Each structure stands twice: as structure tokens, then as C-alpha cells.
Amino acid sequence: MIWRITLFLWIAAAMTFGLLKAPLVPVLEETTRVLYFHIPSAWVTVVALGWSMLHSILYLWKRDLRNDDHAAAAAELGLLFCIAATVSGALWAKAMWGAYWNWDPRETSIFFILLLYSAYLALRGSIEGDEKRARLSAIYSVVAFVAVPFLIFVVPRMYDTLHPNLIVREGGRMKVEMDPMIRWCFLAMLAGFTVLFFWLQTLRVRVTRLERRRQLARG
């Protein structure tokens, strides 16, 4: 209980400082503030999908359904955070680029990821039997994750994108020197979102297990 309240206060404080106190980056101006929400969401998406793939591999290796529960829950949460990142990105794009959607390489990548993991969940829905579902969706999850590094790291760097890259270092130094206040708010949000994800993950996994137990009790 105590750490849930701490997490709430932590995110609330970081968000408040980010929205009210932190200075703005030139050019981006007021839209700077989306970064405290948008980048942590995108980061959690990658963490969640990686977590899902890791547990898919563990399932194929150990054949323990608990791994499958983790893989499924992480994919669902990854999709949720991916939607959050997409929507906040689109709102930002409207303000900066003048259109919600423009098929910028970044937008294309995140849309492909949305499709990939929607397909994963659709596949799960179409397989009967816990073990079969776990095995086949684990196979798909691993293949799907093959595409993720291409989409996130390769494609946006190959094609011209207008997407700002505040935190990516180029040649060992920051392209844009980040203000310490921005950096601390941002890192605090990043940590907060990561903990939030793992908390939601344990909740989701517990719900799945309770559902399974109820089904078994019913026969």
C-alpha cells in the first residue's frame, strides 16, 4: 500500500514540476512538455514488449504456463502504452507539424508495432487450449519482436524524420544540451512509468491466474 501511494505521489510530483516549473526547449516551446508523458510511454512500450518476448522464450524453454501469463499481460500493457505514445505523439504533431498524422518514419514505426501486437492478441483469441495457445503465441511473439528493433532503431535513422531526438547522443555528446531541470523531471517520469508498468503487470498476471483457477473450479 505504502509504495503505491509513493508511486502516485512520485509521478504526480514529476508531472507537476514538468508541466509548471521546467523550462522550455527553443523551437519546441510549450510542446516541450509532452516529452514527460510521450517518451516514458514509448519507453515502457519497448520494455513491455521485450518482457513479453523474454517470457515467450522462457515458455518455449520451460513449458511453464506462468511464463505465458506474463507474456500475454505484457503484450496487452505494451499495446496500451503504445496507444498512449501514439496519441500523445499525434497531438504533438498537430501542434508542431500541423497535422495529426503524416506518415513520418516514427509514426509509421509505431503504427506497425500497434498492428503487430494487435495481431498477437487476435492470434491468442483464436486458439483453444491453454498449452497450445501459449506455445503458438510464444512463437509469434518472438518473430514479432524481430521486427521491433528494425522499426524502433533502424527505420527512423535510415529515412529522413522530423522527429526530435533530445536524448539520443550523437558522437558522444548531446545534440541539444538538456536543461538539468528538464532532465530530472524526465528521468523521474521514466522511472515512475517503469515502476507503474511492473505494478500493472503483476495485477494483470494475478487476474489471469484467478480466472484460470475459477475455470478449473467450475470444471
Added chain:
Amino acid sequence: MPNGGSNSAAAVWAVLRKECRSEWRTLYGLSAALLFAVTSLTAVSMAAGRLADRTDILAGLFWIVLLFATLTSMSHAFVREVEGHTMLLLRLIASPTEIAMGKLLFNLIFLGVVELVLVPLFMILMGAPAPPWGPFLAVLALGTVSLAASSTLVSAVIAQTRGRGALFGGISLPLLLPVLAAAVNGTRELWGGHPIASSLRLLAAYAVALLAASLLLYDHLWED
């Protein structure tokens, strides 16, 4: 097991020959794919007209026609075995990896044959200028390898689900979108006379990654 390497090569070869022979007997898959390819090409050609000077649009149309024409017939690889109740027998004579490798090679040949018809027809019907053939074939070949690798794996997964054929497109396309994006970009640059090294690298890397992941995963396709 002594001679394991040559044994599994023989098994892969046997699966490939069996595939070719059963396809040759009915020509069911090939005729369906060719018919679909020609029909969808006709639809696109009639809707868009000749686009000789719009190579940027041609590149996109080419890959969309190719992808949709081939995807519909790619799901058969394993679905046919399940529907014909021959899957168990096939699994008795070869390991999952050998079966999947044989099917993968067959899919590659199959795609090659469809492309042999589709590519010239596309160029003629759409009035496309001749591309530099070397790089064009390189893009085509790398795209084909990714297409065959992903559809072999997805087909094996799909054959064990409730929806079977219905799900195949929806599950395969997201995996192939990076291929589509890179291939369209490469083809467009090619017609525009620009270098395509970066698209080729991306296509090759993706094809290798898909193949490597498939090879590791084939073993888990069926429960023993």
C-alpha cells in the same frame, strides 16, 4: 546420430519433392495464385490506368499487387496438410525443422514462378519503364525470401488455430510491413535513378533475422 547432416538434408529434399509433386498433380495452388495475381493486376491497371511517368506510384502498386497476390496462396502450405489429415504422417517421417525447411524451399520456388508471370505482365500493363534489372531483381529476391520465411512460419501456426485461412492475412501482414516499406522505397529509388544500398541492407538484415528466428522456432511448432 551418425550422418545426421546428410539425413536431414535428404528429409528436406524429400519434403520438397513431395510438395512439388502434389502441386504438379493438381496445379491447384499455382493456378489459384496466378489467377488471383492476374485479376488483381487487371483491377489495379484498369483503376489506375497507365502510369509510365509516375514511377513513385508504380513502385507502391507493384509491391501491393505482389504481396496480395501471393499471400492468399501462401497459407496453404500447412493448412492443406491439416485439412487432408496428412499432417501426422508427415511428422512421422521428418522432424518439424525438416518439414518446415522443405515447405520454405517449396514456397520460394512457388513465389518465383508467380513472379515470373507477374513481373513482365505488370511492366506491360502499367507501361512501366524498364528498371535497372540487377538491383531490381536483388530487391525482388530479398523481398521474396522474407515473404516465404514469414508465411511458412505463420502458416504452420495458423493451421493449428480455429480461424485457419481467415487469420492468415491479418497475422502475416504486420510482419511483412517493414519488408513492404523497404522494398517499395528501394524500387522507387531504383526507378528514380538513386542508390538503393540502404534499402537493400535493411531488406537483407530483415530477411536474415526472420530466417534465423524461424529456424530456432520450427522445433516448437508441434507438441510431441
